[in-house]
Amino acid sequence: MEKLAIEGGMPVRKTLLPYGRQWIDEEDIETVVQVLRSPWITTGPKIAEFEEAFAKLVGAKYAVAVSSGTAALHAAMYAIGIKPGDEVIVPAMTFAASANCVVFQGGTPVFVDVDPETLLIDPKQVKAKITPRTKAVIAVDYTGQPCDYDVLRSIADRHGLILVADACHALGATYKGRLVGSLADLNVFSFHPVKHITTGEGGMITTDNPDFAERMRIFRNHGITTDYRQREKQGSWFYEMVDLGYNYRITDIQCALGLSQLNKLPGWVKRRQEIAQKYNAAFAEFPAIRPLKVRADVSHAYHLYVVRLDLSQLRATRAEIFTALRAEGIGVNVHYIPVHLHPFYRERFGTGPGLCPVAEAAYEEIITLPLFPRMSDNDVEDVITAVRKVVSTYQK
Numbered sequence: 520m521e522k523l524a525i526e527g528g529m530p531v532r533k534t535l536l537p538y539g540r541q542w543i544d545e546e547d548i549e550t551v552v553q554v555l556r557s558p559w560i561t562t563g564p565k566i567a568e569f570e571e572a573f574a575k576l577v578g579a580k581y582a583v584a585v586s587s588g589t590a591a592l593h594a595a596m597y598a599i600g601i602k603p604g605d606e607v608i609v610p611a612m613t614f615a616a617s618a619n620c621v622v623f624q625g626g627t628p629v630f631v632d633v634d635p636e637t638l639l640i641d642p643k644q645v646k647a648k649i650t651p652r653t654k655a656v657i658a659v660d661y662t663g664q665p666c667d668y669d670v671l672r673s674i675a676d677r678h679g680l681i682l683v684a685d686a687c688h689a690l691g692a693t694y695k696g697r698l699v700g701s702l703a704d705l706n707v708f709s710f711h712p713v714k715h716i717t718t719g720e721g722g723m724i725t726t727d728n729p730d731f732a733e734r735m736r737i738f739r740n741h742g743i744t745t746d747y748r749q750r751e752k753q754g755s756w757f758y759e760m761v762d763l764g765y766n767y768r769i770t771d772i773q774c775a776l777g778l779s780q781l782n783k784l785p786g787w788v789k790r791r792q793e794i795a796q797k798y799n800a801a802f803a804e805f806p807a808i809r810p811l812k813v814r815a816d817v818s819h820a821y822h823l824y825v826v827r828l829d830l831s832q833l834r835a836t837r838a839e840i841f842t843a844l845r846a847e848g849i850g851v852n853v854h855y856i857p858v859h860l861h862p863f864y865r866e867r868f869g870t871g872p873g874l875c876p877v878a879e880a881a882y883e884e885i886i887t888l889p890l891f892p893r894m895s896d897n898d899v900e901d902v903i904t905a906v907r908k909v910v911s912t913y914q915k
């Protein structure tokens with residue numbers, strides 16, 4: 520049975536407002552239709568066009584497009600040669616794919632704790648977990664706030680580690696005026712529908728290293744050195760598979776959509792920031808609601824708007840607040856269950872509670888509110904009204 524809104528009254532919304540959603544307009548549809556009518560719907564010209572536009576936008580030399588953010592992370596781990604016995608440092612507060620990519624290559628993810636105020640990877644914890652087997656650090660720009668890349672870069676350089684940015688949340692963000700996508704040795708993006716731009720499913724890796732870029736191009740195409748279009752141009756049937764790769768190719772249909780979406784990115788990031796400011800201002804009256812800290816040296820891209828609940832001030836658990844907001848028609852979510860608490864990691868790597876106490880404590884208190892550019896001002900007001908209603912009901 521559906522849970523009733525507070526006091527059994529009318530919910531703030533009749534239909535559920537999701538926490539994230541794509542925005543596809545007629546222009547997007549038209550560009551996709553053009554590709555559908557063209558001779559190349561995959562491995563065609565739109566792939567390089569999207570890659571070049573993306574690399575230019577984030578200030579990187581190379582961009583390699585693949586079929587998902589997860590494939591992009593996997594390709595990054597392949598590019599840097601992660602293999603059994605290697606360790607890669609990963610923050611506990613992230614989506615499972617940030618760590619899974621290490622396991623795909625036979626490596627071991629080493630989970631580190633996060634900063635209590637931003638929930639971003641804590642550089643002090645990174646230093647403490649480095650061993651002679653450590654090969655790389657994956658920094659996750661959780662919610663869309665860039666990590667402290669200068670500090671991470673100096674740690675990586677001192678220990679000969681490769682710095683990878685899982686920037687799946689942070690397209691359009693900046694750190695000390697520099698764009699995300701140009702901050703780490705490899706920078707990974709996702710184009711899932713809830714992200715800043717979408718290709719349905721899709722991903723991208725940016726880098727200034729030509730060897731990494733070349734390795735990833737081969738990796739996404741079965742480990743084969745040329746693709747079908749190149750062979751057609753050369754009038755040749757010959758190809759060689761030089762390593763074990765996957766079919767992680769993205770289609771021209773998706774890249775056409777990505778190119779069209781990219782034009783809208785600046786306006787969408789601005790709208791995300793505007794909504795976040797409205798939330799911050801509205802929730803200031805409730806000390807039980809604590810937005811995550813945003814550092815002064817970043818421009819936050821707000822993929823997610825996450826707040827911590829001060830449960831000592833409420834007569835409800837996080838689960839009860841979550842259920843009450845859902846009953847009001849607000850599609851709240853929780854990002855994330857710390858990765859080291861998932862059964863797979865506990866069983867395979869012996870991780871579990873106590874390993875990353877800051878992330879574990881945060882997990883008990885966090886809740887994600889809807890935030891996406893297409894939200895109307897009325898949608899934003901609905902979220903604020905519902906939060907006000909639920910929190911004032913449960914305030915001690």
Ligand SMILES: Cc1ncc(COP(=O)(O)O)c(C=O)c1O
Pocket residue numbers: 587588589590592613614616617659685687688708709710711720721722
């Ligand atoms: C931090 C992070 N990394 C990686 C991914 C994986 O991206 P995709 O869903 O495109 O495979 C996600 C997706 O939600 C993510 O949030």
